[in-house]
Amino acid sequence: MIFYPRFVPGLAISSYLIGDDQSGAAVVIDPPRDVDDFIEFARQHDLHIQYIIETHVHADFVSGSRELKARLNNQPQIYCSAYGSADWTQSFADRHVSADDTLSLGKLRFEFRHVPGHTPEHIAILLFDESRSQDTPWCMFTGDFLFVGDVGRPDLLGEAEQQKLAHQLYESVFTRIEALPDFLEIFPAHGAGSLCGKAIGSRRSSTLGFERRFSNVLQKQDEEPWIEDLLQDMPLSPSYFSRMKRINKEGPAIIGPELPGQKRWSAKEVAERQCEDCLIVDVRSKEAFAAAHIPDAINIPIGSNLPTWAGWVLPYDRPILLVVDQPSQVKEVVTNLLRVGFDDIQGYLEGGINAWETAGFPLEMLETISVRDLHHKLRQQHPLTVLDVRTEREWDAGHIKGALHIHGGALQERFEEIPQEQPVAVVCGSGYRASIASSFIRRAGFTDVANVLGGMSAWKAADLPLNA
Numbered sequence: 001m002i003f004y005p006r007f008v009p010g011l012a013i014s015s016y017l018i019g020d021d022q023s024g025a026a027v028v029i030d031p032p033r034d035v036d037d038f039i040e041f042a043r044q045h046d047l048h049i050q051y052i053i054e055t056h057v058h059a060d061f062v063s064g065s066r067e068l069k070a071r072l073n074n075q076p077q078i079y080c081s082a083y084g085s086a087d088w089t090q091s092f093a094d095r096h097v098s099a100d101d102t103l104s105l106g107k108l109r110f111e112f113r114h115v116p117g118h119t120p121e122h123i124a125i126l127l128f129d130e131s132r133s134q135d136t137p138w139c140m141f142t143g144d145f146l147f148v149g150d151v152g153r154p155d156l157l158g159e160a161e162q163q164k165l166a167h168q169l170y171e172s173v174f175t176r177i178e179a180l181p182d183f184l185e186i187f188p189a190h191g192a193g194s195l196c197g198k199a200i201g202s203r204r205s206s207t208l209g210f211e212r213r214f215s216n217v218l219q220k221q222d223e224e225p226w227i228e229d230l231l232q233d234m235p236l237s238p239s240y241f242s243r244m245k246r247i248n249k250e251g252p253a254i255i256g257p258e259l260p261g262q263k264r265w266s267a268k269e270v271a272e273r274q275c276e277d278c279l280i281v282d283v284r285s286k287e288a289f290a291a292a293h294i295p296d297a298i299n300i301p302i303g304s305n306l307p308t309w310a311g312w313v314l315p316y317d318r319p320i321l322l323v324v325d326q327p328s329q330v331k332e333v334v335t336n337l338l339r340v341g342f343d344d345i346q347g348y349l350e351g352g353i354n355a356w357e358t359a360g361f362p363l364e365m366l367e368t369i370s371v372r373d374l375h376h377k378l379r380q381q382h383p384l385t386v387l388d389v390r391t392e393r394e395w396d397a398g399h400i401k402g403a404l405h406i407h408g409g410a411l412q413e414r415f416e417e418i419p420q421e422q423p424v425a426v427v428c429g430s431g432y433r434a435s436i437a438s439s440f441i442r443r444a445g446f447t448d449v450a451n452v453l454g455g456m457s458a459w460k461a462a463d464l465p466l467n468a
Contacts, residue, residue: 002017003017003018005204006037010304010307010308011193011340014030014187014204015029015030015032015064016141016187018108020105020107023106024046026048026050026051027105028068029125030058030063031068032063033061033064033255034335039068039071050075050076051078052077052079053078053103053141055141055143057090057249058144058248059242059244060241061244062339062341065078065080070254070256078092078093079097079103080093081112081121082097083120083123091251098114099113107130109130110125112124112126115146115177117151117165118151118154118169118196119157124141124177126140138185139185141187141189143189144196144197147188147190148188149200149201150201151173152196153197153198153230153237154230156196166227169230170226181208183208184209185208191203195235233393236392236407238409240311244341255343261337261345261346262330262334263346263348264347264350265350267355278319279318279321280294280298280321281322282323282353283301283302284299284352289435294323294353294361295363296443299436302324302333306333307337308340309409311340312409313409314342316341319344319346320344320345320346321346322349366450367448368452369425369451370458372462372464374400374427375459378400384424386400388406388427388456389427390407390427390456397468398467399468400466400467401465404418406418408428412444415441424448424449426449426450426452427459429456430455431454431455435451
C-alpha cells in the first residue's frame with residue numbers, strides 16, 4: 001500500500017491519497033482545489049487515480065473533486081454520500097454511497113459509515129488491508145466528524161439545525177463507532193487552526209483508543225450536558241462558510257491547469273480604472289502597507305492565513321486586482337484565493353507599489369502607534385477609541401480597559417458601533433489582523449486610524465495594565 005497525506009497550512013486541510021502498489025490504482029479523499037500535488041505524486045509512483053471520495057459537503061474550502069477529475073480526463077469516479085436530504089446531495093457525484101457499499105482496489109477495501117452531526121450527510125471511510133486482515137480495519141478517514149482532540153462543530157447550519165445535529169453527533173460518537181477497536185488509526189480532514197472544530201489538536205493523526213481516553217469530547221456523559229459543554233465558547237463561524245457549502249453542493253467551477261490572475265496591469269491602466277470594479281487587495285506586509293498603499297486598497301498580508309481572512313472580509317461580487325512585492329508571489333496568492341472560491345482574479349499591478357509611486361499617482365499611509373504611546377495617550381485621557389478585533393477567547397484572557405471589542409470578521413456588519421468623531425487605534429494579537437481591519441475602516445470613510453504595533457503581545461510584554 002502507498003499512503004500520501006497532504007496538509008495545507010492556514011485552512012489546515014488534510015487530504016489523502018491511498019494506492020494499491022500491486023494494481024497501481026489509487027483513491028484520493030477530500031482533495032482541496034489545487035490538485036497538482038496529487039497528480040504529480042501519482043505520476044512519480046506509477047499510480048492511476050481511479051476514485052475520489054468526499055466525506056461531506058465542506059464548508060471552509062472549495063472541494064477539488066471536480067477539478068481533479070477534469071485534470072485526469074474525466075476518468076476517475078467521484079463518490080459522495082447518499083445520506084441527507086436533497087440539500088446535501090452532490091449532483092456531480094458519479095456514485096452516491098451508503099453503509100452497504102464497498103470499494104476495492106486490489107487488496108485494499110473501503111467501507112462507509114454514516115456519522116451525521118457536523119453535517120447531516122457526513123460519512124467516515126474505513127480502510128481494510130486484506131493482505132493482513134479481512135475483518136479488522138486498519139484506519140478510518142474521519143473527515144470533519146472526528147478530529148485529534150475534538151469533534152466537528154454542529155452549529156454551522158444555524159440555530160434551527162444546531163440541536164438536531166448535536167443530537168446526531170452524540171449518537172455518532174458514542175453509538176455509531178462504538179464497536180470499532182481502540183487501535184484503529186484515525187485520519188481527519190483538518191488539523192489545528194481549522195474553524196471546523198473548537199479545539200483541534202496539533203497532531204495530524206491519532207488512534208481511536210487514545211482519543212477515547214484523552215479527548216474531553218469523547219468522555220461519555222449524558223447527552224444534554226455533553227452538548228452544552230461542546231457548544232460552550234464555540235468560535236465565531238465565518239460568513240463565507242455558507243457560500244462554500246452551496247458551491248460544494250452544486251459543484252465548483254473547473255479552473256484547469258492555467259491559473260487566473262496572471263495578467264500584468266500597468267499603473268496607468270489601474271489609475272484609469274480599466275479594471276473599474278476591481279477590489280485592490282494588497283498582500284504586502286503590514287509595515288509596507290502602512291508606509292504607502294493605493295487609496296482604498298485592502299491589506300491581507302501574504303501567508304498561510306490569507307485564505308481564511310479573505311473569506312472573512314472580502315466581497316465575492318467584485319473582481320480582484322493584486323498588489324504584490326514580487327511577481328513570483330502571484331501563484332501562491334491566487335492559489336490561496338481559489339481555495340476559498342475567489343475565481344475572478346484579474347491580475348496584478350506590474351512593478352508593484354514602486355511603479356505606482358514613480359508614476360505620480362496618489363498614495364495613502366496608515367498611521368502606526370506603539371503600545372507605550374497608546375498607553376500614554378490613554379493615561380492623558382486623549383479622546384481615542386481602542387478597537388480590539390481579536391476573538392472572544394483572546395478578549396476574555398485580557399484586554400485594554402475601555403476598549404471596544406468587535407471580532408475582525410464581523411467588522412463590516414458593525415461599523416456603526418465605532419465612533420467616527422475621534423481617532424481609532426486598532427489592536428489584535430500582533431498587528432496582522434489589525435492591519436486588515438484598519439484598511440477596511442479607512443475604506444469605510446474613517447480618516448484617523450492607527451494600527452497598534454505588536455498588538456496585545458507587545459502590550460503584555462511591556463507589562464502594561466490589563467482588564468480580564
